[in-house]
Amino acid sequence: xxTELPATVSWQDDTLCLLDQRLLPxxxxxxxxxxxxxxxxxxxxxxxxxxxxxxxAAAYGLAVALQSSQxxxxxxxxxxxxxxxxxxxxxxxxxxxxxxxxxRVLARARAEASADIYTVVxxxxxxxxxxxxxxxxxxxxxxxxxxxxxxxxxxxxxxxxLAVSELGTxxxxxxxxxxxxxxxxxxxxETRPLLQGARxxxxxLAQAGIDVTLxxxxxAAHLMTQGLxxxxxxxxxxxxxxxxxxxxxGTLPLAIVARHFNVPFYVACPSSTxxxxxPSGNEVTLEQRAPDEVREIMGHAIAPMDVKVLNPAFDxxxxxxxxxxxxxxxxxxxxxxxxxxxLLSSHRAATTQ
Amino acid sequence: xxTELPATVSWQDDTLCLLDQRLLPxxxxxxxxxxxxxxxxxxxxxxxxxxxxxxxAAAYGLAVALQSSQxxxxxxxxxxxxxxxxxxxxxxxxxxxxxxxxxRVLARARAEASADIYTVVxxxxxxxxxxxxxxxxxxxxxxxxxxxxxxxxxxxxxxxxLAVSELGTxxxxxxxxxxxxxxxxxxxxETRPLLQGARxxxxxLAQAGIDVTLxxxxxAAHLMTQGLxxxxxxxxxxxxxxxxxxxxxGTLPLAIVARHFNVPFYVACPSSTxxxxxPSGNEVTLEQRAPDEVREIMGHAIAPMDVKVLNPAFDxxxxxxxxxxxxxxxxxxxxxxxxxxxLLSSHRAATTQ
Numbered sequence: 241x242x243t244e245l246p247a248t249v250s251w252q253d254d255t256l257c258l259l260d261q262r263l264l265p266x267x268x269x270x271x272x273x274x275x276x277x278x279x280x281x282x283x284x285x286x287x288x289x290x291x292x293x294x295x296x297a298a299a300y301g302l303a304v305a306l307q308s309s310q311x312x313x314x315x316x317x318x319x320x321x322x323x324x325x326x327x328x329x330x331x332x333x334x335x336x337x338x339x340x341x342x343x344r345v346l347a348r349a350r351a352e353a354s355a356d357i358y359t360v361v362x363x364x365x366x367x368x369x370x371x372x373x374x375x376x377x378x379x380x381x382x383x384x385x386x387x388x389x390x391x392x393x394x395x396x397x398x399x400x401x402l403a404v405s406e407l408g409t410x411x412x413x414x415x416x417x418x419x420x421x422x423x424x425x426x427x428x429x430e431t432r433p434l435l436q437g438a439r440x441x442x443x444x445l446a447q448a449g450i451d452v453t454l455x456x457x458x459x460a461a462h463l464m465t466q467g468l469x470x471x472x473x474x475x476x477x478x479x480x481x482x483x484x485x486x487x488x489x490g491t492l493p494l495a496i497v498a499r500h501f502n503v504p505f506y507v508a509c510p511s512s513t514x515x516x517x518x519p520s521g522n523e524v525t526l527e528q529r530a531p532d533e534v535r536e537i538m539g540h541a542i543a544p545m546d547v548k549v550l551n552p553a554f555d556x557x558x559x560x561x562x563x564x565x566x567x568x569x570x571x572x573x574x575x576x577x578x579x580x581x582x583l584l585s586s587h588r589a590a591t592t593q
Numbered sequence: 594x595x596t597e598l599p600a601t602v603s604w605q606d607d608t609l610c611l612l613d614q615r616l617l618p619x620x621x622x623x624x625x626x627x628x629x630x631x632x633x634x635x636x637x638x639x640x641x642x643x644x645x646x647x648x649x650a651a652a653y654g655l656a657v658a659l660q661s662s663q664x665x666x667x668x669x670x671x672x673x674x675x676x677x678x679x680x681x682x683x684x685x686x687x688x689x690x691x692x693x694x695x696x697r698v699l700a701r702a703r704a705e706a707s708a709d710i711y712t713v714v715x716x717x718x719x720x721x722x723x724x725x726x727x728x729x730x731x732x733x734x735x736x737x738x739x740x741x742x743x744x745x746x747x748x749x750x751x752x753x754x755l756a757v758s759e760l761g762t763x764x765x766x767x768x769x770x771x772x773x774x775x776x777x778x779x780x781x782x783e784t785r786p787l788l789q790g791a792r793x794x795x796x797x798l799a800q801a802g803i804d805v806t807l808x809x810x811x812x813a814a815h816l817m818t819q820g821l822x823x824x825x826x827x828x829x830x831x832x833x834x835x836x837x838x839x840x841x842x843g844t845l846p847l848a849i850v851a852r853h854f855n856v857p858f859y860v861a862c863p864s865s866t867x868x869x870x871x872p873s874g875n876e877v878t879l880e881q882r883a884p885d886e887v888r889e890i891m892g893h894a895i896a897p898m899d900v901k902v903l904n905p906a907f908d909x910x911x912x913x914x915x916x917x918x919x920x921x922x923x924x925x926x927x928x929x930x931x932x933x934x935x936l937l938s939s940h941r942a943a944t945t946q
Contacts, residue, residue: 265896265897266894427903429811430785430895431811432783432785432809433809435895435896438887438895439895439896442896442897442900443897443900446899452900453900453901453902453903454887454888454896454900454901454903455887455902455904456786456810456842456843456887457785457809457843458782458785458810458811458842458843458844458845458847458908459842459843459903459905459908460846461845461846461908462908462909463903465845465908465909489809489812490809490811490812491811492811492814492818493811493813493814493846493849493850494811496846496849496850496853497846497849497850500849500853534783534791534807534808535791537890537891537893538890538893538895540890540891540893542788542791542792542890542891543783543788543791543795543796544618544795544796544799546799547618547791547795547796547805547806547807548804548805548806549806549807549808550806550808550816551812552812552815555811555812555814555815555818556818
């Protein structure tokens with residue numbers, strides 16, 4: 241990576257280091273994790289966030305558990321790992337990626353005959369980390385040509401290097417285009433209520449030297465009337481079988497506005513985000529979050545504290561508003577249902593070969 | 594008014610009282626204005642905001658100036674008024690309504706033969722106040738039928754009683770429907786960056802007992818997918834000859850989203866907001882405001898303090914996205930240019946008769 245952005249998760253000299261995202265953008269603090277309790281706290285307290293980043297941190301966290309134990313036998317080490325796994329999984333019990341990464345490392349440790357369990361664990365954690373990096377690089381390679389010299393891009397929330405690895409998803413083509421010296425501008429929606437765009441995206445792109453401008457969520461339409469926007473690029477939490485896109489609240493109006501002004505609307509994600517078992521966005525239950533996230537900003541009341549609030553975390557952008565879905569396997573385009581199924585089945589074929 | 598909302602500006606027992614809007618919604622403080630300096634400070638420091646409210650406060654402020662002076666002769670009183678007028682106008686020199694209201698009171702004081710200048714000044718200030726109330730009542734009467742039993746309404750920013758008089762503009766049909774016992778729900782956009790929706794609209798509607806729910810600016814589209822929204826009602830700062838609507842940033846995406854879901858989009862304003870001399874929104878220069886309004890919320894940094902920001906105060910909603918423009922003279926509908934000109938010319942005829 242050609243940028244100055246510190247890694248969210250890194251493993252150097254046998255030390256797990258995590259960037260404390262709670263303190264961004266005001267302070268850049270990278271903390272060495274000395275015990276499994278340290279890693280537990282970091283995940284629990286959202287110092288590290290973003291599904292892939294949490295999984296990678298927990299995988300390395302198992303190696304940290306072995307470092308701080310005195311066990312010498314293989315059996316003793318396995319007991320340490322099992323206890324650490326239980327602790328780490330409990331940090332955010334609903335995070336699917338967390339349990340998946342931990343179980344994968346445990347399975348590898350059990351399967352390998354080698355007595356050097358520590359090396360096996362580090363090796364598998366590194367493999368998970370490297371696969372995540374490769375996915376982001378794949379997304380970058382498939383989509384960098386969407387960014388033409390001088391273009392303006394709107395993005396929403398943070399689907400960046402802070403949530404994933406190295407290049408992020410929606411940000412992957414931006415980092416790659418920047419590396420190639422292509423000039424472009426990014427307008428980052430601040431993304432109320434939790435302001436991931438203001439706190440994280442604006443910060444990480446600026447750190448990388450990318451020309452980024454922070455805007456309020458209602459401003460992108462006005463910029464489109466001024467001819468400043470050529471492309472919208474966002475991430476997603478789930479893509480359903482028909483190509484509907486579940487993403488941070490505020491994505492749907494951005495897609496509608498983009499269509500109104502004939503601006504292409506692209507979504508970037510790992511192919512694992514595709515959920516062929518859910519027919520459409522109508523079948524997805526959208527999380528409602530706490531009213532105080534809207535009534536307060538960083539602990540300061542901005543509204544009557546007894547006012548009713550609706551605070552859905554996500555909205556659903558119907559597939560007909562989506563120009564393309566960028567994965568590490570290629571870009572799915574209309575008709576999205578067929579295009580996604582084709583990309584996915586070729587993926588399955590590749591992994592089973 | 595049938596509500597519990599305290600008046601922004603009131604004149605009772607020869608005392609000018611102003612509601613300090615800076616402290617809302619956390620504190621309701623109504624302060625008696627004892628001198629022209631008090632009124633100057635209240636306007637300067639935005640304790641009172643909204644063009645009509647500022648004009649009315651300044652008109653009464655001239656009466657306050659006479660109260661605190663020792664002058665007994667007519668000439669001495671006129672000198673007091675002239676000095677007070679100069680002071681009050683300097684509080685917000687670009688507020689057209691402020692100078693207009695002051696000059697109107699001065700002209701009446703000069704024209705009247707009566708030696709009792711104080712009574713003349715109070716009388717003219719009351720006339721201005723009453724005309725503003727009548728305009729809001731006219732808007733309410735013409736538009737209350739838009740609010741059907743059980744309907745859901747999205748509004749943006751604050752075009753309410755706090756900015757105008759008594760009923761407000763966009764809120765006028767809401768207050769009238771509520772008075773008539775018609776049940777409905779309002780979704781108030783918080784309205785970043787300055788959060789007038791969260792701080793003022795949500796507060797004033799809740800005070801009046803209206804069913805109001807606060808939402809982030811990117812949430813209305815999702816509510817429309819759920820069938821919760823039947824109507825959008827907003828105010829405006831200027832309507833151009835062709836019916837384009839200049840209003841708070843974030844109004845344009847709301848209009849585009851409303852059109853996408855076939856939700857009617859109405860704009861409410863006094864007929865004086867119509868500007869027949871500006872052909873369209875393209876000719877309106879839109880104010881760019883300070884970056885720190887976006888980087889900070891109520892003094893707390895929410896983004897890197899050196900990040901670039903675009904912070905336009907307004908956007909332009911093209912007339913073809915506007916279902917109707919509600920004035921005290923009636924509702925203009927498509928084709929808006931012709932409909933507005935007809936409403937305006939009948940107004941001119943009425944005033945010159």
